[in-house]
Amino acid sequence: MNHATAVSPPRRLRADAARNQQRIIAAARELFADHGLEITLDDVAERAGVGVGTVYRRFANKKELITEVFEQSIGEFAEAADAAYRHPDPWFGLVEFFEYACRHMAKNRGFSEVMLELEDDIDRFVVVRDRIKPTVTAIVDRAREAGVLAPGIEPSDFFALIHMVDGIAEFARPVNPDVWQRYMAIVLNGVRADGTPPQQLLVPPLNDSEVEQAKGACGGRRR
Structure with a gap:
């Protein structure tokens, strides 16, 4: 096998990272439902109880x-x-x-x-x-x-x-x-x-x- 070109399997999220992602998505769903699309990732971070950087690590933009x-x-x-x-x-x-x-x-x-x-x-x-x-x-x-x-x-x-x-x-x-x-x-x-x-x-x-x-x-x- 050519180890230089072998493709590694996708990394699974750590348990805490996976939980954060689900909290972000759940918070976004609630905010979109209540306020429509005129919300920010800062709003999502606050509702999810995580830092804004955590949101941006999971999602590059809204x-x-x-x-x-x-x-x-x-x-x-x-x-x-x-x-x-x-x-x-x-x-x-x-x-x-x-x-x-x-x-x-x-x-x-x-x-x-x-x-x-x-x-x-x-x-x-x-x-x-x-x-x-x-x-x-x-x-x-x-x-x-x-x-x-x-x-x-x-x-x-x-x-x-x-x-x-x-x-x-x-x-x-x-x-x-x-x-x-x-x-x-x-x-x-x-x-x-x-x-x-x-x-x-x-x-x-x-x-x-x-x-x-x-x-x-x-x-x-x-x-």
């Missing part, structure tokens, strides 16, 4: 950290889709995935912002779409074949509907962070076939005062 967090989220989306497809009831499997997706988008500002940015990064957007789309298609096809989904509903409709629910979640977040659940139920009732049990509207709509407060908060975010 983009690398965003990518790591996003990849984990996509993996979880894929797992949720697989679990929904395995649900014994086709309709409740579809509801399970739709609720998971809506909840994740509504509670995670950073994920929504990354998804919007990905539309300008065609290669990465295609990778994300191709990783999840086949299972979502199978979930929708199974519900249609079982007769629990209204005719004409396509898998692509669900991606649009998730973004619609996320839109009301973004609007109402400062005054009522849970009202998106009402509109998720309305959407599901709109795509179900006749005879499929309707979703109950357990969350009341925004009242006039909340609407005005949300408008004001929305204006402040745009300035």
Whole structure:
């Protein structure tokens, strides 16, 4: 063997370094969810309880950290889709995935912002779409074949509907962070076939005062 050209196996992180990395990623996920992408690595270090240098040793810049967090989220989306497809009831499997997706988008500002940015990064957007789309298609096809989904509903409709629910979640977040659940139920009732049990509207709509407060908060975010 030519020892000069032999490639050494990748070094495993020490236990303390591995723990720090997981703390950094967990802190970043929390901050991205609460504040979107307008955070700094200093913010992440403070939330994780580590030095800024520790963060920079693991991630050269914020983009690398965003990518790591996003990849984990996509993996979880894929797992949720697989679990929904395995649900014994086709309709409740579809509801399970739709609720998971809506909840994740509504509670995670950073994920929504990354998804919007990905539309300008065609290669990465295609990778994300191709990783999840086949299972979502199978979930929708199974519900249609079982007769629990209204005719004409396509898998692509669900991606649009998730973004619609996320839109009301973004609007109402400062005054009522849970009202998106009402509109998720309305959407599901709109795509179900006749005879499929309707979703109950357990969350009341925004009242006039909340609407005005949300408008004001929305204006402040745009300035």
